[in-house]
Each structure stands twice: as C-alpha cells, then as structure tokens.
Amino acid sequence: MSTTQLPNIASLRPNFIWGVSTxxxxxxxxxxxxxRGPSVWDVYCQRGEIKNHDTGDVACxxxxxxxxxxxxxxxxxxxxxxxxxxxxxxxxxxxxxxxxAGLSFYDRLVDELLAAGIEPWLCLYHWDLPQALEERGxxxxxxxxxxxxDYTALVAARFGDRVKRFAxxxxxxxxSLFNHSLGKRDRGSEAQFHRMIHNVNLAHGAAVDVLxxxxxxxxxxxxxxxxxxxxxxxxxxxxxxAANLNVYWNYAFPDPQCRGExxxxxxxxxxxxxxxxxxxxxxxxxxxxxxxxxxxxxxxxRPDSMLGYDFGEKPAGVPLTPxxxxxxxxxxxxxxxxxxxxxxxxxxxxxxxxxxxxxxxQTGAVIxxxxxxxxxxxxxxxxxxxxSGVDVRGYFVWSLLDNFEWDxxxxxxxxxxxxxxxxxRRIPKSSFRWYADLIRASHP
Ligand code: FCB
Numbered sequence: 001m002s003t004t005q006l007p008n009i010a011s012l013r014p015n016f017i018w019g020v021s022t023x024x025x026x027x028x029x030x031x032x033x034x035x036r037g038p039s040v041w042d043v044y045c046q047r048g049e050i051k052n053h054d055t056g057d058v059a060c061x062x063x064x065x066x067x068x069x070x071x072x073x074x075x076x077x078x079x080x081x082x083x084x085x086x087x088x089x090x091x092x093x094x095x096x097x098x099x100x101a102g103l104s105f106y107d108r109l110v111d112e113l114l115a116a117g118i119e120p121w122l123c124l125y126h127w128d129l130p131q132a133l134e135e136r137g138x139x140x141x142x143x144x145x146x147x148x149x150d151y152t153a154l155v156a157a158r159f160g161d162r163v164k165r166f167a168x169x170x171x172x173x174x175x176s177l178f179n180h181s182l183g184k185r186d187r188g189s190e191a192q193f194h195r196m197i198h199n200v201n202l203a204h205g206a207a208v209d210v211l212x213x214x215x216x217x218x219x220x221x222x223x224x225x226x227x228x229x230x231x232x233x234x235x236x237x238x239x240x241x242a243a244n245l246n247v248y249w250n251y252a253f254p255d256p257q258c259r260g261e262x263x264x265x266x267x268x269x270x271x272x273x274x275x276x277x278x279x280x281x282x283x284x285x286x287x288x289x290x291x292x293x294x295x296x297x298x299x300x301x302r303p304d305s306m307l308g309y310d311f312g313e314k315p316a317g318v319p320l321t322p323x324x325x326x327x328x329x330x331x332x333x334x335x336x337x338x339x340x341x342x343x344x345x346x347x348x349x350x351x352x353x354x355x356x357x358x359x360x361x362q363t364g365a366v367i368x369x370x371x372x373x374x375x376x377x378x379x380x381x382x383x384x385x386x387x388s389g390v391d392v393r394g395y396f397v398w399s400l401l402d403n404f405e406w407d408x409x410x411x412x413x414x415x416x417x418x419x420x421x422x423x424x425r426r427i428p429k430s431s432f433r434w435y436a437d438l439i440r441a442s443h444p
Pocket of ligand 1: 023225292351405
C-alpha cells in the first residue's frame with residue numbers, strides 16, 4: 001500500500017472533528033518558572049525513576065514555543081487541540097492563592113488557538129498533581145474533592161468565556177492502577193487504592209457541577225482509556241486475572257460516572273468509603289465520552305500482586321509497534337461499539353497513536369511509515385464502527401509533538417512532529433503531512 005493512501009472515512013459525520021492531543025507535564029518544561037509549584041511528577045523525576053534520568057524541566061519547551069506549536073497545528077489543519085492545565089502552575093500549593101503568571105500563560109495559549117481558528121479542549125487533570133496536595137494525602141484524602149472543585153472554579157472563571165470543551169480527568173484508571181496496584185511507586189494498601197478510586201470519581205462529579213454552574217454552554221466529559229484485557233494463555237487463572245483487571249481498568253470510573261453504579265465485583269471493596277448520596281454526586285449528566293485507545297493488553301495471573309495480575313506474553317503473530325504495543329484495529333472497532341452500547345454518549349476519540357524510536361535520515365527528513373500505516377488502519381476501523389451506528393464525532397492523534405513519555409522519558413516518540421531535544425527544533429514527520437492531507441480531504 002502506498003504510504004500516502006488515505007483511509008475510508010465515508011461513514012464519518014460531515015462536521016467530524018480532527019485534532020491532536022498533548023498534556024502539560026509532557027510538553028511544557030519551565031517547571032521552575034514564573035511561580036509554578038512542584039508536581040508529583042517533578043518529584044518522581046528527581047528520584048531518578050525515569051529512563052535515562054530524564055526530567056520534565058525542559059521537555060519540548062512549549063511554555064516558550066507555544067506560538068510555533070499552534071503554527072504547526074494550523075499547518076496541520078486540525079479543528080481542535082486538546083491540552084491540559086498544570087494545576088501547580090496556576091495554584092502552586094494546589095489550593096489557596098492563584099499564580100497570575102501561570103494563568104496568563106494559558107490565556108496566551110487559548111487566545112493564540114482561537115486566533116488560528118482551533119477550538120481549545122481543556123483537560124483539568126493529566127496526572128501532574130501539586131506535590132503540596134500529595135503531602136496532604138493526595139487522592140487518598142476525601143478532601144481532594146474540594147481541592148479539585150476549587151481548582152476547577154478558578155479555571156472556569158478565568159477561561160470559561162473562551163473555552164467551552166472541558167474534560168475533568170485524563171485516564172483516571174491509569175494513574176490509580178499504575179501508581180498503586182502494580183506497586184510502581186507509592187504502593188498503597190488495597191484499602192487505600194479503593195478509597196482513591198472513589199475520591200477521584202467524587203472529584204469528577206464535583207468538577208462537572210462547577211463547570212455547569214460557571215460556564216455557559218459548557219460541553220463536558222471525562223477521558224477514559226479502554227483497552228480490552230485479554231488472558232495471555234488458556235489457563236483459568238489467567239482468564240480470571242484478565243477479567244478482574246478488565247473491571248478495574250475499563251469500568252471502575254466510567255460505570256459510576258455514566259451509569260451511577262460500580263461494577264458488581266468491586267462494590268464491597270468500595271463500600272467502606274461510600275457515604276449517602278455519593279453515587280448521585282458522581283453520576284452527573286455528561287455531554288460526551290472521551291475515549292483513549294491504543295491496543296488490547298494481555299494479562300497473566302500473579303497471585304502476590306494487589307489485584308492478582310501482571311502483564312503476560314502477547315499472542316504470537318500479532319503485529320507490534322516498535323515499543324511492542326499490539327496493532328489490532330479490530331479491537332478499536334469493538335471498543336467503540338462497546339462504549340456506544342454501554343454508555344450511550346457521543347464519543348470523541350481523544351488519544352490514539354504510535355510509539356517508536358525514529359530519527360531523521362541523512363536528508364534530515366523523518367519518515368515514519370509505520371505510524372501512517374497504523375493510523376490508517378485505526379481510522380478505517382473507526383469508520384467501520386461509525387458505519388455500524390456508533391456515534392463517534394472526533395478523533396485526536398496522540399501527539400502533536402514527541403514528548404516526555406512518562407517512565408520512558410524522551411526515549412519513546414509518539415509525535416507527528418519530531419523534536420530534536422538538543423536544539424528543540426521541530427521537524428514535521430511524514431505522518432504529519434499524511435494527517436494534514438486526510439483532514440483536507442475530510443473538510444475540503
Ligand atoms: C496515554 C497517556 C498519554 C500518553 C499516551 C502514550 O496513556 O494519556 O499521556 O503517554 O498514553
């Protein structure tokens with residue numbers, strides 16, 4: 001297949017939204033500038049936990065280069081840009097006095113986007129919790145609902161005149177599962193883990209209420225990553241482990257938020273933290289479902305771990321990305337169908353992408369045909385889902401730029417744009433041009 005060939009998008013809505021996504025800690029840098037407070041991720045980096053001892057201190061230097069980055073988006077032709085606010089940049093201690101310089105940065109970014117005709121999609125929380133709040137118990141503390149609501153009120157009052165699309169959380173299952181159940185860092189007890197799930201859900205509900213009250217015409221959702229959890233062998237133990245992880249990874253947050261109930265298998269574990277009225281506080285009307293999806297995960301039983309699982313072998317013969325994530329577009333179609341059937345909300349795919357290690361060739365060009373092939377297959381699968389009746393209204397590539405990929409630091413590249421971290425120069429990859437062609441073909 002020619003690398004320039006576009007997928008079939010005939011079943012997508014005429015006003016379908018194409019976008020790109022990023023997050024604050026992964027691109028901004030300037031972690032100690034203009035009064036920003038430290039976040040939990042600054043602390044993990046200082047502890048040397050990240051590959052190559054990378055940190056977020058400079059990242060893509062988006063804090064200073066946001067104009068150039070909005071220019072890239074304009075060239076791409078995207079209708080929308082999803083970014084997150086760094087909570088400790090606008091509230092250095094997490095609550096209390098706001099930091100005017102931090103708020104002004106997001107003013108400039110939002111104004112630049114609007115001037116370029118790009119709709120800002122603002123995510124309130126992409127994992128960079130203010131360290132000061134972590135020291136007060138973070139999400140284990142039920143008080144976090146109040147901290148998050150107050151932070152949301154500040155953001156709503158400041159940006160609600162220009163921003164209408166709000167997401168409360170990015171992938172709540174990720175920061176709870178990986179920080180805790182796999183014991184990667186801050187290993188908590190099983191009790192704390194369930195307390196945290198419930199508190200994050202309460203914070204979501206509180207933030208929705210604040211946004212509805214303060215932003216006229218707000219369009220609100222939460223962003224969940226649903227990745228089917230499949231057993232890595234035919235053993236009964238692995239099947240049970242996969243089914244258990246499936247509940248925590250895929251349903252622990254969207255079920256209470258969108259259906260007003262926890263999955264039955266986790267109810268007794270949540271019960272000790274449940275207060276009268278909590279489910280009604282969590283389940284507030286939403287305008288859309290934000291879906292992040294990459295690939296299925298293959299699970300094996302590990303009885304000594306908190307939730308009894310670990311990651312197992314992927315099935316032989318499944319194609320993998322360079323970072324060994326399975327390429328299974330059918331799983332994407334099935335996930336879209338599942339979300340549609342289970343939650344009944346319009347869906348925006350707010351992340352999908354391809355992680356690799358590409359470098360410029362001798363001419364300085366960055367040719368990433370593997371990414372193009374994967375995006376083509378996944379967008380084709382989304383089109384099939386739409387043809388089967390799934391109400392999918394937008395698709396955002398992760399990510400505009402190569403960036404700080406959490407524990408992998410800068411070693412893994414997800415961008416449509418290559419970032420040379422020594423010079424911070426941006427080089428659009430071949431996938432950038434391909435995506436621009438697709439958007440032009442979709443919105444002639
Ligand atoms: C998602 C995260 C995002 C990015 C991609 C690759 O889980 O939301 O920040 O790291 O994975």
